[in-house]
Amino acid sequence: MALSPADVSRIAHLARLELSGAEADAMLTQLNGFFGIVEQMSAVDTRGIEPLYTPLSAVQDVTLRLRDDVVTESNNRERNQLSAPAVENGLFLVPKVIE
């Protein structure tokens, strides 16, 4: 099943990517080319197969390791904001947020 130009603009919006008309056209062709090689996946019967979200769980139980509730980080605002595009009084500035 091929993607439509509408799909491309919907996905681009979800991904917050502005695509020029030319970019969108090329993208459509390339994505459809890619999904051409994806179709073989659907042919495989995977009923009863558990997804493998993290590789080692193929051979062992992988469980989440937890940290103790300790404050380890101190204020390092200046360094952390070194590469911030716009800052004022320690706040990151962005175009007005409308709720």
Add this chain to the structure above:
Amino acid sequence: MSAGELHTLGVAQLSAKLAAREVSSTELTQHLLARAKAHATLGAYLHLDEAGALATAAVADERRAAGKATALTGIPLAHKDIFVTRDMPTTAGSKMLAGYRSPFDATVVARLGNGADDFSGAGMVSLGKLNCDEYAMGSANENSAFGPVRNPWDTSRVPGGSSGGSAAAVAARLVPAATGTDTGGSIRQPASFSGITGIKPTYGVCSRYGMIAFASSLDQAGPMARSAEDCALLLSAMSGFDTRDATSAERPPQDFHAAMLTARDGATAAQPLKGLRIGLPLEFFPAALAADVNGAVRGALAELEKLGATLVDLSLPRTELSIPVYYIIAPAEASSNLSRFDGVKFGHRAKQHGDLLDMYKKTRAEGFGAEVKRRIMIGTYVLSHGYYDAYYLQAQKLRRMIADDFQACFQQCDLIAGPVAPTVAWKLGEQGDDPVKAYLADIFTLSGSLAGLPGMSVPAGFGEHGMPVGLQLIGNYFQEGRLLHAAHALQQATDFHLRTPEGF
């Protein structure tokens, strides 16, 4: 030997020379910095940190004088620019991060360097940051926002990718060792294209903290150097459990160098690999495999046989399927991992923009390159409402089947071998605008990555146009020692890894 030849030595040899006080880290560092500048046209370095390197070298020399040196103290290396560094810029090969300064060092960087400035690290001297495909997405290093990297064996050809700068720098003897990362082959394939040795360890062996994430369930750091021995030395220093990475494997520190040197039961001087069963998946030797690559790989396998190994034919039936499975999972994770690049907290923000939504869209449109955008689009699509089950979930199920296939194979063999890539390095620009063509070329490295298995590329000989060919070795989980042992044995019997490209 004169200071002018120091670049011809590998990590192990330099370690001996430094220990014997035949050379200082400062001399070594000065020489390699000069060499890096002399060969700037390769495009291997994105940032050369002369002052920082010399300062660290001085510290290393003091540390040695104080008797606190490790085997690696004072030896120069350079980092793939996907690792964040406190004292150098980090770009991930992306315009999005041009000029970005991280407030902290990646765990791998700290462990190879001076740790938390407390000598807890190995004390290696970082010369700078190496070029790579943008966010490690690519297999030719042609996707870097800061220009391509050239292959020292033929500068009209690509060095492979995404760790292309690391491969080229080591191959051109600009540095004895470099860090790389491998998500779907990004250490193994450039190592193969550039005639060096590289190992991607088992998922979880090296901490991912401070490695800019591409695909979190696949990314692994690893060393790239001339020999298996040099890789073993680096891997011992950079690996190990890290509380900052919830996916890091909780295991005691490993001495991979010792493991590499440990003789097999029943081994003899002539047959160090006696009893080692090497499996050859028939899917790794398809008709499409280039004759020169096939020839070199078969040659190396013959050598391994001479060394006592036995070759076993077997099958990895879902090898071709691993391409779509990987190119669904990796972009899905990437599309989410790259959402933080939104022009709010750090990095590029579009100069001209309207409201918030427009700021996001223009910032990301300007900051990301074509391949990154493609993968974000693929990943966003396969995760979006109504497509998740058919694509992402199905891919993760197939991923388990692929991992199970490997376990079945390891019932019959100790290692799996095959080519790293179907061809030798191609010419810059040759791949053109067809991403799928490039994806298909990853066929031999993807399945091991999906399973999270350790894999190596070892120089196996040379193909057309005198371009290097790598032999891929894949081990079972946490079998890095066995991989390195076999590769080391091969390198004791061959000299492919010692050859230097003309002019370097």
Add this chain to the structure above:
Amino acid sequence: MSAPQLIRGYEVVIGLENHVQLSTLSKIFSGASTAFGAEPNTQACPVDLALPGTLPVLNRAAVERAIRFGLAVGAKVAPLSIFARKNYFYPDLPKGYQISQFEIPVVQGGEVEFFVGGEKKKVQLTRAHLEEDAGKSLHEDFQGMSGIDLNRAGTPLLEIVSEPDMRSAQEAVEYAKTLHALVMWLDICDGNMQEGSFRCDVNVSVRKPGRPYGTRREIKNLNSFRYLVDAVNYEVNWQIDQIEDGLPIQQATVLYNPDRGETRAMRSKEDSADYRYFPDPDLPPLVIAPEWVERVKGEMPELPRAMAERFVQQDGLPAYDATMMTQSLGFARYYEASREVCRQPKLVANWLMGEISKRLNAEDRGIEQAPVSPATLATLIQRIHDGTVSNNSARQVFEALWTGADSDVDAIIDAKDLRQSKDSGALEKIVDEVIAANPKSVEEYRAGKDKAFNALVGQVMKASKGKANPAQASELLKQKL
């Protein structure tokens, strides 16, 4: 349950989603402090800021608090749950995704019980899951821009989701209050609503009785119980107006404006969300071993419901009183302390539900700030019980205690000369005078009219200026007549 009350002929259907900030020292996935009120972005570490290369590591204390809650509401604590990424772009969401739980939450099911008026109400819980809080957008003008403070980003949240079991704003607010008291009782949340530690999202829809559910609108981020009631009532009438005008109701997320007393749809939520949930590859499955759950169970305080049951069994309180006594841990502790001293459970309960609650509410104080200590209340109750003071006099004593005039019950009784007289000599004299002075009433009493007798007792009390003990007085009267 009785038939649901109708508003303008419509049944109201309400479900709540509460965001409860868990009282951990550090954030859910980083070692930064969660303390409230710090300078902007001084408590946002590289992980909270989503700086390149950072990774999340889960805080054990957040999980433990979720387990406590699960046990408290009789829910299933999932032996395995999964953290997922909820992907969307917003400036207060640094990673471009929120780490939450989607398909398999840590707490599954459970129920919350409370009283509405005198009637017991049960609300089923759907789930409770762990997630990270977002930062804050400050909207006051910075050259036409918004300022982003990410100190709050990464604060652990337990999102508690109820079934749409509530049928009025009253039920909704009682549910919210009960939940609020419970999380504080369990010591998993400081309950500070002004600081946003306990936030309510309310899903509201209306329907004609017996019809399928109507389209719901979600009122977000209500941080006061009063606003909750006002917002729901406004929303309900707004929805009914729409329907009555033949207009459709669109599913929407709305905000309540307390100044205007109105709800309005949020612009930022307009484009239909597609969150692209998927398991977070940075966080393997959260596994909670049975031993852990058992340990937490062992450390749990006695729960309100169990305690109320105990008050019914051992103190003989009515169920309603018992629930009132366990409306908060402070209340229960006060009740127990006072009852311990005077051994008059029902009287203590009456005072707590009556005079004390009345004054606390009036002064908007918590039981912890009550100026009258449990022991003092107990003494007062004893004085009533042993006949030292009448109920009416006791109120005067209590007034003095509450206003802090004095804290010694007996001192106040004497100072105000409120002691009921027990001197039968003086009383006999009064009784004789009353009988002499009221022949008519005496006649009627002898003729068998009880009312007349009460009148005589009243006279005696009056003559004794209320100090006579009524029982003693009627005793004497009976003898003399």
